[in-house]
Amino acid sequence: MSEPVIKCESVYKIFGENSKKMLEEANGNVDAKTFQENGCIVGVNNASFEVSKGEMLVVMGLSGSGKSTLLRCISRLTDATGGKIFIEGQDLLQLNNKELIDLRRNKMGMVFQSFALLPHKTVVENIAFPLQIKGIKTEDSISKAMDMVKLVGLDGRENYFPRELSGGQQQRVGIARSLAVEPDIWFLDEPFSALDPLIRKEMQDEFLRLQEKLQKTIMFITHDFDEALKLADRIAIMKDGIIEQLDTPANIVLNPATEYVRKFTEEVPREKVLLIEDVMEAATSDNLSDLKVSKDEIIENVAEKILTQEKTVAVIDNNNQIVGSINPSKIINTVFGGRKNSN
């Protein structure tokens, strides 16, 4: 794979006076308790990871876990206390103000939990705002913004003010605004948390549709584990500023690294998360049924078909090559099997 788009090397963010000095003295071994006794609060503790092009990394954690702080370090809305952050190979923390503004104007887009729309601008003006900031002519920026309005399905409401829109519509404006400059990197800070469940689901689907089309590199923050499973290519689970586990949704569900992660996975309906690929066994040639299933299918979608077979079912890849096999009993085991024992 080529160079990662976002790369973090032991990033720390510690709030409070003398945080820099204390971090140096701690020598890479940060203990939240000792820091707290000295009036410092640890936001992010030794975060290292990479996000490659077109990948969606979802950072999941409960409130106060430092997930938003981590995102703000990477967008440099706050300066990280220690560590290194690279955006497409550029050292983010070494950028001067002008370079940073340039980076934000061209490469980054961000969506906020409370939408953060400008109350005095209409929908289209809000969306055109980052373009106008860049110095694009009013007419061009407005026509580009109108394309965005159509993309997020708000046609006919372009002259509304944010206060006249519902929450879901406001967030569509927020999404359109963050996409207006056609950024490569897309930050979303709990974008759907303030919406009610039905709208949230609708927005998630919409979001997946957009991502299919746009293929951005995404960091997505959420406190909702189900949302993380639904959207993510990989999930990072954070607790007290530490990344507890960073893996694909399937691996997190199947092999939780810590007790904390396991608690989240307990209630997850696996058939909705896991793919055939995740549970299949090595290919066998004997005694196969006529049915063939794709390795990329979600278990839920093919479970019924497999369970009506008596024999082992072959698993194929996109080129119709058999890559594995799956026995109906394995499906039953995965879906209903004793969760605690199976791990």
Place this chain on the structure above:
Amino acid sequence: MELIKKYPKLFQWLFLLIVFFALCFAIDVPETYKFIRGQAEFIKDPNQSTYVLFGKEVRYYAFDVFWRLPPLLGWLPIWINDSLFFLMNEWMPMEFWNEDTQEFKTRPLLLQISRNLTYFMTFLIELIREILIGGKNTVVAFTSWEWISENPWAELPGLPWTIVAAGAAILGYKLSGKGLALFAGLVMIYISIFGQWKPSMQTLSFILIAAPLSFIFGLGLGIAAFKSKRVEKALYPIILVMQTMPQYAVLVPAMVLFGVGDHAAVIITMVVAIPPMILLTLLGLRAIPPEVIEAGKMSGCNNWQLMFKVLIPTARRDILIGVNQVIMVCFSMAVISAFIAAKGLGYNLLLALNRLDIGLALEAGLCISLIAILLDKMSLAWANKQIDYFGNLTFFQRHKNTYFFGFAVILGIIFAYFGSFYFKEGYNYLFEVPHNKGISTADFWNKGVDWIFDAFFIYIKAFNTWLIVEVLQPMRALYLRMPAVATLVLVVGAGYIIGGIRSALVVCGLTLFIALSPWWDRALVTTYMATFGVIISCIIGFTVGTLCFQNKHSASFMLAVCDIFQTFPSFVYLIPVMMLFGITDTSVLIAVIVYATIPATRYTIEGLRSVPAALHDAATMSGVTKFQRLFKIEFPLAFPHMMLGLNQTIVFALFMVIIGAFIGTEDLGQYILKALSDKKGAGIGLTLGFCVAFIGLIFDNLIRTWVNQRKKHLGIS
């Protein structure tokens, strides 16, 4: 004992009151004490004692220190005077190039700065003024007097009133639509046909300089305070004092620094108008959600764009209130600065009031109020204006307002030209209706006043006498009867109970300043008048506010009425009361009550409105009656906000009491007014101003501390 534990505050108050009254009764009035009226304090009295401080002799009456504290701060005005004199005339002499004499001349720095500022301001005002009504000073500024007398054609002719009226209407249309256009046009036509054109335009030119300058400086300083804690800390005490400082008091030192005239008036106006603008800018910027700032940054704003495209527009609501305040203060000062010879409506108003020509005063007052309302509405519309991107307009449509104005200019000039043939007697009414040649309603009003006096004289007189003899005199006597030490104990005790040791120290310092100045008695009279006004205002305001709150429409209506009343320059309130009650304390008090009722009403409605709807519903579902809901739910929750209203009511009342000195009172205001005509009045005026400001600040501190605690307690902040 259990009772004490249950209501500790109550017993603290009780104890305080007991101590206060005990002190009042224990300390006798000294035999030599008398409330000194009129000029007596300036005359050497054999009973007076003296002391010398910084080489200055301070005279005072040697009373029992418990009764009245010795005026240890008596040297302050003299010292301020000397310092000002020193700064202006002796400090930092430097060589400056003199254009007229073509040589270097030695002059103190401050004097030179003041001269340059004066020159600059005068030029700006004259420029606008001469565009509106013509003149030659602007041309002279670039040439010379000889040149203009040789080339009289170069003199600015001024715009015919028809053009200004059309321009105002078109501007109104562009900003808001037909309604504002109609209003703007009617106001201008009214001003013109009632013969107030020239003074109105003089006032307008003054405002058009003072208001934008105040806005820019206020906004700038507000931003600076937002960005830097240090700036904020430095500005805050100044803002606080300036907000409660009576406007008269600022006039006096300004006269020393800048002399008299329009330029001095503009500078003073800025000094008074900038603090509220700073405060509201800061308030608005502070209230912006952090995510909006982050969104701005992520959109790639540099600092400049972030401030002017994101932060300031987002804080627009509060900044608009600031603009509103600036305009209000500007008009208020437009009248008051007539005392330092600023031209315009204010000057005419003052003259008319001095001659007791109520009719003329009313006309001038009405004009100034109308212009105030017009400018207020226009500034509001300007801030709320939207751009239409999708109109797909042709070039003509896009610029139609400019064309219309150009058309109006041509038409106005043609009219004025023909008018010069038509009106033979020397006044071209289509160019400018001269002062006092328009329709005047003055006679009508004067007759009306006479009629009221004839018809109701007995009743008014009886009411007046009753109020003064039965209410005001005893109240004043009670206030003056308080020994200084008892008052000090009461105020400091209240500070301690409400806000702990910190609050107690602050109010103690403020009270001591007044007590140690030579004007303690006067301060008591000011306080008594303000107290009386505030009590009545609060009763009226809270009642009216509560009644109006019962209905959504009447509440909105009342708030709109408050808005309009607040736009009237404070001085204007004196006209109708003088009309009814003549030159008495009653007049001042009625004006105080009317003026101070505005914030009382407004804050009551706003406070009641801020009670969350959920609580309202919860109460209703618990089966309360309307009255129960009002007294058990709405009042307790709205009370902190209503107390802020009380705070404003006090400030408004103090302002009006001081302005009322014009009618003739015996309080601090009278002395400030006297200082205005005193050559060495700057120090006295400023010290008196501080006294008034500190009275306001004592209440401000106590009320604010209480409100903050209460809000924290109720969980609404």
